[in-house]
Amino acid sequence: xxxxxxxxxxxxxxxxxxxxxxxxxxxxxxxxxxxxxxxxxxxxxxxxxxxxxxxxxxxxxxxxxxxxxxxxxxxxxxxxxxxxxxxxxxxxxxxxxxxxxxxxxxxxxxxxxxxxxxxxxxxxxxxxxxxxxxxxxxxxxxxxxxxxxxxxxxxxxxxxxxxxxxxxxxxxxxxxxxxxxxxxxxxxxxxxxxxxxxxxxxxxxxxxxxxxxxxxxxxxxxxxxxxxxxxxxxxxxxxxxxxxxxxxxxxxxxx
Amino acid sequence: xxxxxxxxxxxxxxxxxxxxxxxxxxxxxxxxxxxxxxxxxxxxxxxxxxxxxxxxxxxxxxxxxxxxxxxxxxxxxxxxxxxxxxxxxxxxxxxxxxxxxxxxxxxxxxxxxxxxxxxxxxxxxxxxxxxxxxxxxxxxxxxxxxxxxxxxxxxxxxxxxxxxxxxxxxxxxxxxxxxxxxxxxxxxxxxxxxxxxxxxxxxxxxxxxxxxxxxxxxxxxxxxxxxxxxxxxxxxxxxxxxxxxxxxxxxxxxx
Ligand SMILES: Nc1ncnc2c1ncn2[C@@H]1O[C@H](COP(=O)(O)OP(=O)(O)OP(=O)(O)O)[C@@H](O)[C@H]1O
Ligand SMILES: [Mg+2]
Numbered sequence: 001x002x003x004x005x006x007x008x009x010x011x012x013x014x015x016x017x018x019x020x021x022x023x024x025x026x027x028x029x030x031x032x033x034x035x036x037x038x039x040x041x042x043x044x045x046x047x048x049x050x051x052x053x054x055x056x057x058x059x060x061x062x063x064x065x066x067x068x069x070x071x072x073x074x075x076x077x078x079x080x081x082x083x084x085x086x087x088x089x090x091x092x093x094x095x096x097x098x099x100x101x102x103x104x105x106x107x108x109x110x111x112x113x114x115x116x117x118x119x120x121x122x123x124x125x126x127x128x129x130x131x132x133x134x135x136x137x138x139x140x141x142x143x144x145x146x147x148x149x150x151x152x153x154x155x156x157x158x159x160x161x162x163x164x165x166x167x168x169x170x171x172x173x174x175x176x177x178x179x180x181x182x183x184x185x186x187x188x189x190x191x192x193x194x195x196x197x198x199x200x201x202x203x204x205x206x207x208x209x210x211x212x213x214x215x216x217x218x219x220x221x222x223x224x225x226x227x228x229x230x231x232x233x234x235x236x237x238x239x240x241x242x243x244x245x246x247x248x249x250x251x252x253x254x255x
Numbered sequence: 256x257x258x259x260x261x262x263x264x265x266x267x268x269x270x271x272x273x274x275x276x277x278x279x280x281x282x283x284x285x286x287x288x289x290x291x292x293x294x295x296x297x298x299x300x301x302x303x304x305x306x307x308x309x310x311x312x313x314x315x316x317x318x319x320x321x322x323x324x325x326x327x328x329x330x331x332x333x334x335x336x337x338x339x340x341x342x343x344x345x346x347x348x349x350x351x352x353x354x355x356x357x358x359x360x361x362x363x364x365x366x367x368x369x370x371x372x373x374x375x376x377x378x379x380x381x382x383x384x385x386x387x388x389x390x391x392x393x394x395x396x397x398x399x400x401x402x403x404x405x406x407x408x409x410x411x412x413x414x415x416x417x418x419x420x421x422x423x424x425x426x427x428x429x430x431x432x433x434x435x436x437x438x439x440x441x442x443x444x445x446x447x448x449x450x451x452x453x454x455x456x457x458x459x460x461x462x463x464x465x466x467x468x469x470x471x472x473x474x475x476x477x478x479x480x481x482x483x484x485x486x487x488x489x490x491x492x493x494x495x496x497x498x499x500x501x502x503x504x505x506x507x508x509x510x
Contacts, residue, residue, distance in 0.1 A: 120349075121348075124344055124346055125342045125343075125344055125346035126346050126347075126348055126349070128303070128306075128308045128340075128342065128346065129340070129342060129346040129347075129348070130348075131308060131335065132306060132308070132335050132338060132339075132340040133335075133359050133360040133363060133364055133409075134332040134333075134335050134336045134360065134363065134364035135332075135359075135363045135364070136328070136332070140363075
């Protein structure tokens with residue numbers, strides 16, 4: 001009985017948190033789409049997310065692309081199917097690794113700082129101050145982040161794809177001694193617009209999700225530094241799990 | 256008689272913590288009302304309930320004759336534009352420098368140009384006895400007392416009808432404290448503002464108040480004019496003013 005009770009309660013809490021997150025989302029989007037637009041805030045987020053995430057994303061992509069290629073070689077050389085390597089790396093990067101790894105890195109880098117920043121603003125009454133200075137805090141703080149999350153992630157995923165493939169090329173040509181021209185030809189013939197597009201769509205969904213969780217958990221922060229710390233952890237953990245879950249769902253839907 | 260703030264039977268509980276038990280108070284136009292009371296008695300909660308930042312459990316709050324809880328969002332922001340708030344912790348935006356903080360309400364609330372807003376902001380900065388030199392500094396680089404004064408400048412920058420001061424002189428040296436008290440009096444007498452303040456500073460209290468209300472265990476147990484403050488026989492007021500450790504105040508024993 002106690003067990004059932006606990007399951008029931010957890011389930012209800014889960015449902016009510018989905019409800020309040022949806023309400024939060026609705027408030028932010030509705031307030032954000034009506035003019036005036038806070039371009040300065042939007043621009044600031046674009047630089048934060050789009051530009052300053054590049055090093056982290058680029059590094060992740062390079063190393064994954066290199067490791068992928070090496071692993072494929074170890075497997076495929078047994079069947080003398082080395083020519084398939086570029087196309088396998090291409091599919092893996094564009095469909096899966098690109099969007100998922102980019103999203104996970106961004107969740108760690110930006111989701112966390114977003115929650116910490118908004119949570120601190122909440123507990124130090126800065127959000128109250130926005131309200132009493134006649135600014136809708138959802139419009140000023142949340143909407144720019146959601147918008148840029150939606151737009152910047154596809155861009156980052158694309159960069160990730162390109163750098164990942166480049167990493168594969170480096171290993172293929174300089175370490176495994178493939179013919180460079182052949183490798184490039186095989187790679188180009190493996191390009192599929194739909195593979196790339198599906199990865200970008202995933203990226204947009206993940207980006208939106210990271211920013212939604214980041215802002216939502218920030219607003220929920222309780223009083224004190226401990227509350228903000230807890231909210232930050234929650235934000236990163238929940239968006240990471242949701243990214244992997246949604247990746248699975250989207251893969252079923254898109255392919 | 257016209258009232259700028261009317262509170263009727265306001266109750267607020269956080270779970271089992273019943274903070275306000277039914278507060279009623281009225282502030283006339285041009286009047287300076289000061290709430291005093293022990294630490295944790297709910298003074299800040301009272302201000303936030305009046306401003307609609309915290310939803311009261313029950314009761315009616317009117318600002319300028321309008322029930323803030325019943326207003327549309329647009330009208331609510333319009334009403335809040337007439338209120339200047341100094342938060343207990345300052346609540347300065349730490350991503351903006353001093354001058355952007357002070358001009359925030361002018362730019363975002365009133366839609367003034369940056370140039371115009373800066374001009375007014377510099378005037379207010381001088382009013383709180385700070386030099387133009389601090390204009391480009393960020394709040395985290397200021398001392399606590401300077402932050403308080405910047406927050407005060409931000410609260411009065413838009414020339415609001417009603418100002419809410421949560422402990423305006425706490426953490427200031429006696430001289431600056433005197434300057435701030437005089438400034439508050441000036442706002443009320445010359446700029447015809449009304450004020451609801453909270454203070455623990457007895458000198459400041461005597462200087463700025465027209466009417467004083469003592470908040471104790473969730474009720475306003477005494478209300479009187481500035482003169483009555485020193486002539487009253489009320490044992491609670493007497494103990495509070497003299498700061499004696501023996502008397503009817505039991506809030507320390509209750510903890
Ligand atoms: N957001 C909140 N959630 C839960 N409890 C709260 C919240 N805000 C205030 N309280 C509780 O309400 C009570 C009154 O707090 P409040 O901040 O109004 O005190 P105060 O009179 O302003 O004290 P001080 O003079 O120290 O500023 C405290 O017991 C506090 O724990
Ligand atoms: Mg307080």
